[in-house]
Amino acid sequence: MNDKDISQLLDRAEFLANTNSLWGAAFVLRLQRLGVTRFVVSPGSRNTPLVFALAELPGHAVQVVVDERSAGFVALGWSKASGKAPVALVCTSGSALGHYLPALIEARYSHTPLVVISADRPPELQECHAGQTVDQAEIFGHYVGGFYAAPLPDFSNWDAMQTLLDSAAQFWSGDRALASVHINQPFRDPLTPGVPDGSDTFLLKDLLDLRSFLCEVPTVASEVQVSELSDSHHASLLIIIGPQELSWTHFSRAQSALKRLAKMDGVVIASDGVSSVRFSGIPSVAAYDLVLRQKDMLDALRPERIWLIGDLPTSKPLRAAVAHWNAPVVSFQADDDQRHAGIDLPWTVAPIKSLEHAIEGIDVSDTEFKSRWMEAEQFQQGAIQNAVAECVNLDCLREWQLPRLLVPRAPEGTRFLIASSMPVRDWEAFAPSGEFSIDVFSNRGANGIDGLISTAAGMALEDPERPVWLIIGDVATQHDLGGLATLAALPGTVTIWLINNGGGRIFDFLPISGVSFDFERFYHTPPQLNFAGLAEGVGLGYKQVKNVSDIKRIAESSEQKCLVEILVDSESDQAARRALTEPGN
16 A cells, blocks of 8 residues: 555545544554554454454455454464564454464464554443453563553544554564564444544544654664674584574575585584475485484584574484583574573574674584584485385385475475474474475474464465465364364465374373373374364365375375375384384384
């Protein structure tokens, strides 16, 4: 919407009839000027002034999701797929707001900026048994970067509203760590556009300083202090590329330098499956999870210095090895939160912007360090490939094979979303490295298994023609059945690869599985669901997979929205998995 469109909007009678409508329009327009151009709306009565203004925006900029819980994850996925652009959530008053919490928890730990805008009742209707009225102030606690209580719509409050929005923008712009915000906006009646409220809204329009929100908003400046990355002359360096959930603009600029580093004898790059490095063609160790299970090799693989770019990967063997080596760690981050459970190391936190500078100054010399790592990597990759080939020859399907089967067959530009629990662990351990035109995402901020179908639906909004492939388990699917309806209603191209292995099989790998009690009832909890019927009920395509041939056939076909149920024999899958992952097998 350009300046001419804005002026025409404010000249329309519907927006001039009452203060709420004009205020809602000015509110939305200011947000746009501050960089918020994507909106997910759950309509209600109290947020009518905002919905009426949003209805004037282009259709692709505003998506309607009835279920607020699903809407929160749609916004989360949309922001992640857009490169962490802010996405606004707009809801009515009352309990509706509370349903955003699960998505905001993930957003908080993955530094994804969501802008929650909740409509509210005016002060005189608080704490007096008025319908659909709850205490909405600071309802999300520390899971948002800031809470802002917006003033009631009134000409005298215009400057305050503008200042409030400008202040909130610090959480989604500039170089600081991104965070979500909650803006609570009360409205008095009348809420309906075109209904006079007795105020002189023409005077309000005349007195509004339109230039204040028609002008370009200054870029938020932030001071970046480059860490002292001393002692860059050392024999060996392990660079761990973690999940890409921070500001990766600076990392993208450093890719050419990483390629040069990858060729140095004393440098080893270990790339998480949820990072672009593993699939970029930059030589890296992908099977570190399996390599580091060989405890007798830990000392031979010890680096003198570790660089961590992003968060630590999921792998428990990697985290244990980092703690065992006790090497100095330089952590390139967008914030300074470097607490990692069970790891007490000398951390140096460097701003992500300093990565390029640090790379240019590295000098390493240990020629044996890299060869030891690469020999171990080649051995494990060979073992994985042999196991996959055996299954392909027998046409038998194993759950852990999926990354190997899907990555090479994904259409160009596919965005993968990998669910927590077993899917992300299998992806980290078994996804191939090489040059593939894919992007990979996961909700690993809080590691939850909820809202994943809705997250995939949100990712597809950024480019509806670009495929999104979600790999998810049966229990995680049960946690977001409402997301199936949301997915069916929104634009996009999404394939759900649903692994039906009879419930929470990750618990089979935990000590609790060896305790004698009703383990199936309390931990496996297999969903009693007809996934074919659920897909048909909301209008999604459905296919069932039992072997490798089916996977190949479906992966190479095209369907805009489809749920693919993969039937897995969990006992044989676990036996094959243990043969690969347990030392000595």
